[in-house]
Amino acid sequence: MIRIMSGTARMPYNHRVSFRTLAMSHPHTASPDNPSRRHWLAAGAACGGALLAPAIARARELLPAPKNRRVVIVGGGWGGLSTARHLREQAPGLDVVVIERTSAFWSHPQSNKWLVGLDGGTTLTHDRQTAAEAFGYALLHAEVIAIDRDNRQVVTAQGTVAYDWLVLATGVRYDYTPWFGNDRRAADFARRNYPPAFIGAEEALALKRKLEAFTGGDLLMTVPPMPYRCPPAPFERACMIGWWLKTRKIRGRLIVLDPNPPALGFDRIFRQHYADQIVYVPQATVKTLDPFSKRISTDFDTFDFTDAILMPPQQASDLAWQAALIGRDASGAPSGWAAQDPLRLQSLSDERIWLVGDLIDRASFLFGHYPKSGHLANRLGRIAAGQIAARAHDKPLTPGLPDSVCYVHAKVEPLEMIRIDTAFRLRGDGVIMQTVKQHYDPNPRGEDAAWAAGMYAEFLAAPR
Numbered sequence: 001m002i003r004i005m006s007g008t009a010r011m012p013y014n015h016r017v018s019f020r021t022l023a024m025s026h027p028h029t030a031s032p033d034n035p036s037r038r039h040w041l042a043a044g045a046a047c048g049g050a051l052l053a054p055a056i057a058r059a060r061e062l063l064p065a066p067k068n069r070r071v072v073i074v075g076g077g078w079g080g081l082s083t084a085r086h087l088r089e090q091a092p093g094l095d096v097v098v099i100e101r102t103s104a105f106w107s108h109p110q111s112n113k114w115l116v117g118l119d120g121g122t123t124l125t126h127d128r129q130t131a132a133e134a135f136g137y138a139l140l141h142a143e144v145i146a147i148d149r150d151n152r153q154v155v156t157a158q159g160t161v162a163y164d165w166l167v168l169a170t171g172v173r174y175d176y177t178p179w180f181g182n183d184r185r186a187a188d189f190a191r192r193n194y195p196p197a198f199i200g201a202e203e204a205l206a207l208k209r210k211l212e213a214f215t216g217g218d219l220l221m222t223v224p225p226m227p228y229r230c231p232p233a234p235f236e237r238a239c240m241i242g243w244w245l246k247t248r249k250i251r252g253r254l255i256v257l258d259p260n261p262p263a264l265g266f267d268r269i270f271r272q273h274y275a276d277q278i279v280y281v282p283q284a285t286v287k288t289l290d291p292f293s294k295r296i297s298t299d300f301d302t303f304d305f306t307d308a309i310l311m312p313p314q315q316a317s318d319l320a321w322q323a324a325l326i327g328r329d330a331s332g333a334p335s336g337w338a339a340q341d342p343l344r345l346q347s348l349s350d351e352r353i354w355l356v357g358d359l360i361d362r363a364s365f366l367f368g369h370y371p372k373s374g375h376l377a378n379r380l381g382r383i384a385a386g387q388i389a390a391r392a393h394d395k396p397l398t399p400g401l402p403d404s405v406c407y408v409h410a411k412v413e414p415l416e417m418i419r420i421d422t423a424f425r426l427r428g429d430g431v432i433m434q435t436v437k438q439h440y441d442p443n444p445r446g447e448d449a450a451w452a453a454g455m456y457a458e459f460l461a462a463p464r
């Protein structure tokens with residue numbers, strides 16, 4: 001079923017534009033684990049697109065030919081919606097289409113508070129249609145199952161959408177292979193029963209239900225190896241769960257297995273405030289994990305757990321792999337992330353594709369990856385929009401640098417917060433440098449909620 005809406009909307013920067021929303025209902029949008037979708041993605045990844053060719057040839061074009069050049073943005077999250085909003089502002093002559101598989105926007109920022117009932121969660125979900133109408137772009141509700149770079153079109157189960165330029169902002173995927181190899185059953189079982197809650201609303205809801213049902217014992221949480229989205233998020237989540245266990249007087253503990261070097265600030269907070277609730281084990285790489293018998297081993301220890309939040313390693317999303325946009329590490333192996341020109345955000349494999357948000361590869365040999373945050377994805381969206389606008393107007397592409405702000409709740413009663421500011425600048429030889437400043441705030445006054453409200457207003461057109 002396809003639904004097209006059209007009309008005009010008042011833009012915040014004072015001119016009227018037409019908008020179009022095209023909603024498609026089909027089985028693939030319901031679950032990212034749909035087997036049919038996996039087949040397409042696997043076929044594309046396995047053969048570099050060759051198997052897809054006959055199917056694509058038969059597919060129909062979903063949208064009428066645009067009057068102007070068209071930018072297709074795949075992914076309606078922080079990065080994709082920010083790109084769309086700024087593109088409409090900076091290049092109003094371009095036809096902009098956002099394609100997104102989920103029906104509503106879900107915000108991970110601020111969700112750790114909601115997980116333990118400190119926030120009602122009313123600001124976490126947003127209707128994307130409001131933004132599409134306010135900023136004047138088309139919104140297509142569909143799952144993209146392949147990118148056909150040769151013919152410059154994206155492929156959905158219902159048909160294709162042609163593009164002049166493509167923005168890929170599809171976020172991350174989990175990589176269970178270091179734990180389970182090719183054992184799909186174990187990976188599916190782990191994701192279903194021990195949701196990492198790093199992708200999408202469904203997992204977050206499942207984790208909330210899990211916490212509400214937890215009555216005691218050892219709750220085990222694995223932190224992903226770096227890089228992963230929002231590095232402080234697992235530790236903030238641990239603080240929230242520590243507080244939850246303490247205030248509800250639940251006879252249980254949270255065991256945090258972290259494969260990375262010790263997170264010293266959080267280690268101190270855990271020991272000072274949650275000594276009876278949190279056991280933090282840094283440099284603990286998972287060696288074996290049996291999700292069925294609930295047993296996990298590191299180099300040094302074995303734990304039997306009552307319940308778990310199993311956060312596996314992360315990589316760029318499926319589409320970046322299918323479209324062969326993944327970079328290489330120093331040894332020549334796939335880096336796991338979509339390789340981009342760090343200052344222009346164009347894919348290194350295809351100059352018609354821009355890469356925005358958590359899926360990108362490292363930005364500098366000095367610090368590696370940009371922090372994978374919503375704030376930073378928003379800034380990358382703005383930079384990519386500027387690059388595409390310059391290209392559309394035949395102007396040179398000028399380098400752009402983002403910034404990042406992250407608010408982390410350290411303690412609940414009384415509330416204490418850490419604000420992490422990350423700035424970037426160019427060294428004389430063109431290499432990006434990073435400066436990180438942490439501010440400890442023992443007396444916060446809603447700065448995190450104000451930041452989130454500002455962001456939602458900016459790219460979701462949410463009322464403040």
Ligand SMILES: Cc1cc2nc3c(=O)[nH]c(=O)nc-3n(C[C@H](O)[C@H](O)[C@H](O)COP(=O)(O)OP(=O)(O)OC[C@H]3O[C@@H](n4cnc5c(N)ncnc54)[C@H](O)[C@@H]3O)c2cc1C
Pocket residue numbers: 074075076077078079080099100101102107108109110111112142143144145169170171172197198199229230233317319356357358359372373374375376377405406407
């Ligand atoms: C618990 C937690 C707390 C966090 N806290 C903060 C915080 O306080 N501050 C902060 O700045 N960041 C925070 N983050 C990080 C932030 O959520 C991410 O960095 C941000 O979402 C990245 O934006 P993105 O656009 O790259 O990906 P996403 O926002 O995940 O968007 C990707 C979109 O692409 C869609 N998509 C994927 N594949 C397809 C396909 N094939 N077809 C169609 N659509 C597709 C997805 O459905 C999704 O909507 C937190 C993350 C977590 C997990």
